[in-house]
Structure formats: C-alpha cells, structure tokens
Amino acid sequence: MKKQFLFLLVCIIMLSCTAQKQKKKTIVKYMNPESSAAQIALMTKIARRFEKKYPDIHIELITGIKTEKIMAAIASGSGVDLFFNFMNIYSYIAAGSLVDLAPYISRYKMETTDFFSFAMKEVTHGQKIYGLPVQLGTSCLAYNKALLENENIPLPAPYMSKEDFFRYITTISSSQNRKDKAEKIFPLNSLNFIGYFESRILSLLNPDGSYNKKSRSVIVENMKTYQSIYKILPSQEELSSLSGGTTGATAHFKMGKTFLQWCQAWMLVDLSRSKDLDFAVTGLPVFFNGHTASVSSLCIPAISAVPEAAFRFASFYVSEESTDLFAAAKNGMSCRMSSTGKFFTAPPDGIDYYISTMKRPDVFGKIPFTGNEEYIAGVRELLYKLQKLQISAEQFTDQLYRLAGSVLKPVFEE
Structure with a gap:
C-alpha cells in the first residue's frame, strides 16, 4: 500500500512538472490571410521546424482570415502577435500599430544584405524597420x-x-x-x-x-x-x-x-x-x-505581449532555410536574393526577367x-x-x- 502511495505521489509530481513546463511555453499567434493548401502546408512546415529548434515557443497558426480580422484584433488589443501583411503598410505605421524591428535586428545580429534592396526600402523609414520582407509582388x-x-x-x-x-x-x-x-x-x-x-x-x-x-x-x-x-x-x-x-x-x-x-x-x-x-x-x-512592385512582410503589432518571441519566429520565417522552401515552390517571388537565385529558375523560359526587373533603377x-x-x-x-x-x-x-x-x-x- 505504501509503495502504491509513493508511486502515485511520484506520478503526480511528474505530471505537475510537465504541466509547469507546458505553462512556461510562449505562444505566438501568427495570422496569415493565405488559404491555399500549398500555402498552409508551407507555413505549417516552417512553424514545426521552428518549434523543433526552439521548443520553448509554440506557433499558433491562424490562416485564411480576412485582413479586416487582423485589423480588428489589433484594435481590440489582443489575439495577434505576428501577421503577414500584403496591404499598404503605411496605414499601420500612421496609426502607431507596429513595433520597430531595428533593435531586434541589431540584438540578434540579423543580416539583411541578402534581401533585395527594394524590399528593405519598402519596410524602412529613417532608422526604423517596420517589417521583415517575405514576398515581392512584381x-x-x-x-x-x-x-x-x-x-x-x-x-x-x-x-x-x-x-x-x-x-x-x-x-x-x-x-x-x-x-x-x-x-x-x-x-x-x-x-x-x-x-x-x-x-x-x-x-x-x-x-x-x-x-x-x-x-x-x-x-x-x-x-x-x-x-x-x-x-x-x-x-x-x-x-x-x-x-x-x-x-x-x-x-x-x-x-x-x-x-x-x-x-x-x-x-x-x-x-x-x-x-x-x-x-x-x-x-x-x-x-x-x-x-x-510591392512587398509583403511580417509585422509585429504594438499590442503583442511577446514581441521578442514573435521576432524570433519572423526572422526564422525569412531565413534562407525557410525562404528556400518558398522559392522552390514558385508560388511567388522571395525577397531573399540567394533563395530566388537558386530556385526561381526556368521553366518557364524568361523567368529571370522577374529578377532583372527588381534590380532596375526605375522600380x-x-x-x-x-x-x-x-x-x-x-x-x-x-x-x-x-x-x-x-x-x-x-x-x-x-x-x-x-x-x-x-x-x-x-x-x-x-
């Protein structure tokens, strides 16, 4: 009887420890309006790879939603920590709704030189950076x-x-x-x-x-x-x-x-x-x-309670490891030059005109x-x-x- 009691006590303690560990896991709520099966599969793959690398963070994917829902979540003060933005970023900037990512980029020593210069220019004003570029619209x-x-x-x-x-x-x-x-x-x-x-x-x-x-x-x-x-x-x-x-x-x-x-x-x-x-x-x-041309980017709303964790996921999302997956699918053009150069290739013939267009001075x-x-x-x-x-x-x-x-x-x- 005593042994059974001790066994139950050990089980309770172990369950308690497991629960405490789960409670400590940071949850990042990521909203993305994209809804196709291929897009969701890619997002899920990137999120699971990130979680394997950073087990203290869980990514909650909220996909296929309208942009209005993202704006409503921001206005309500909760419900989103990171979002994929393909709309005019300046509306968010004017409302003071976005986190300046420049301090995080500096702190984590994130390199941005591999992005098309146009892409970085579109998310930057002065010394402030309001998003990490993902996709080029050209x-x-x-x-x-x-x-x-x-x-x-x-x-x-x-x-x-x-x-x-x-x-x-x-x-x-x-x-x-x-x-x-x-x-x-x-x-x-x-x-x-x-x-x-x-x-x-x-x-x-x-x-x-x-x-x-x-x-x-x-x-x-x-x-x-x-x-x-x-x-x-x-x-x-x-x-x-x-x-x-x-x-x-x-x-x-x-x-x-x-x-x-x-x-x-x-x-x-x-x-x-x-x-x-x-x-x-x-x-x-x-x-x-x-x-x-236009740039779709990952933005962190000012209301996010976990901006640092959100940035860590965002930076992983635009890392070469992840953008290689995106570029290989040819479901859009990656903002990262190395990934685009490797995978955004023929067929069709002439696909490199997308790249040469983005390097023109008249864009x-x-x-x-x-x-x-x-x-x-x-x-x-x-x-x-x-x-x-x-x-x-x-x-x-x-x-x-x-x-x-x-x-x-x-x-x-x-």
Whole structure:
C-alpha cells in the first residue's frame, strides 16, 4: 500500500512538472490571410521546424482570415502577435500599430544584405524597420509561344515602350480579323494598372499634393495609350462567354483564348500546372517611365505581449532555410536574393526577367499615404469609365488628382 502511495505521489509530481513546463511555453499567434493548401502546408512546415529548434515557443497558426480580422484584433488589443501583411503598410505605421524591428535586428545580429534592396526600402523609414520582407509582388508579360508561332507573329521583346506594345497587340488583333468569333484569340484579357496608381503616379505629386503640368502630361499620354489598348481588348461580357463561366486571373490564357498575360509572379505556379500550355515570360512593357512592385512582410503589432518571441519566429520565417522552401515552390517571388537565385529558375523560359526587373533603377514602391482603400476604389471606378469611353484621358487625370487630393494624407511630415 505504501509503495502504491509513493508511486502515485511520484506520478503526480511528474505530471505537475510537465504541466509547469507546458505553462512556461510562449505562444505566438501568427495570422496569415493565405488559404491555399500549398500555402498552409508551407507555413505549417516552417512553424514545426521552428518549434523543433526552439521548443520553448509554440506557433499558433491562424490562416485564411480576412485582413479586416487582423485589423480588428489589433484594435481590440489582443489575439495577434505576428501577421503577414500584403496591404499598404503605411496605414499601420500612421496609426502607431507596429513595433520597430531595428533593435531586434541589431540584438540578434540579423543580416539583411541578402534581401533585395527594394524590399528593405519598402519596410524602412529613417532608422526604423517596420517589417521583415517575405514576398515581392512584381509582374512580367507571359506569352503563349505555340499560338504566336502558329500565327507567324514574332515573340514579344522585353521592356517594350508603351507605343511599341500598342503596335504589337494591334498586329496580334489584326491577325484575328477574318476569324469567326468562336475561333478568335484576343491579345490579352486586361491591363493590371492598379499598381501604378499606388506608386508611380503618386510620385509625380508635388509635396502639397497638387500636380504640375509636366506630371499631368505624362499621365494623360499614358492613359490615352491605355484607352486605345482597351478598344481592341475583349469586354467583360466577351471574356465571360470565352471562358464559359470559368473564373480566375489566368483562365483565358490557360484556355488559349489570349496570346498574352499580364503575369504576376504568384501566377506562375498556376500556369505551370497546365501541361499543354507552352508559355514563356519577358519584361513587362514600360508605362509611366517605370515599373511598380510591392512587398509583403511580417509585422509585429504594438499590442503583442511577446514581441521578442514573435521576432524570433519572423526572422526564422525569412531565413534562407525557410525562404528556400518558398522559392522552390514558385508560388511567388522571395525577397531573399540567394533563395530566388537558386530556385526561381526556368521553366518557364524568361523567368529571370522577374529578377532583372527588381534590380532596375526605375522600380517604384508604394507611396506613404493613408486613405489608400478609398483612393483605389475611386481609381477602379475611373478606369472603368475610361475603358467604356465615358471620359477622356484628360478628364480621367483631372478627376484622379481631385480624388487623390481629397482622400490621401501623407504619413510622414517632412
């Protein structure tokens, strides 16, 4: 009986010790809006590797949630210690919602020289660093090699001027004039111009938010080309009938209904799954005298009770060990140059244009303004009117600047 009592006592003590150890484990709540099976599998793999290396920290993955939920958690003061941000980081900075990571980077002697300089620039202001860069959002021009060769159309040249690009797609469109509607193939489905309005165009503003004659002429000239291009592109109704109701940014290109695709880096993994699609990429045509790109980053909210543990996980997430996994999947372009160089390789042919684009001096990121959501909603409405020929390029430009002046506010006062 005495032995049984002692045995039970030892068991109770051991269980108590185990419980105490579990209680001491730091929990980092990580929110990420990404929701695909591949993305979640990658996150889970990185988190489990981190926990094996740092058993005192547990990562609670909260995935597939809307950005609004992240913002709500920050506003409530709890529920998130680290989050993946692909929205305009300046809204968070303006609200004082982010932790400055520079002290942690210094303390842990984290090297940042292997990141694309553009990526670090986008998360830095002055001496403060507001995020660790994960993914680059940049675009190239994808083209269906087989379709172009069948029509005896030359393959697109890299970084065409807007004038050359217009002539090129006019040539493509003319090659289809004698075909029946069901057989006709369009040049491309759309121009993704939103990035220009978040960066390049706003960089033409005067410090007081107004515009000058030179910047106005640049925008008018580009939007005239934009409007001319849309005159020969399919309407939304035609696109819907072409795809038979199939949706998705790459649907028409994969079905062989368009020769070209404005191709963001994250689209490559989707296109590569199409076994019968013989495609390659080249440098995107140059509009507004430059290119645009964005950076998705890991940010620590100021409300986090465990910022140091969150930073340790974030730094592991962007380490070469982890970014190699991300780059190898080609589900987007890593901000770490070594990983991108090793794994962001052909196929498809020309994939290196994504890398060369990010090293160009004419790449512009997002401009530090708040009010971005309302501004972009207004821009989309203006673009629709321009496509439908309801307004001219001059009217578009004047309305654009009135919109920008009314809703955008600078984050940093000079």
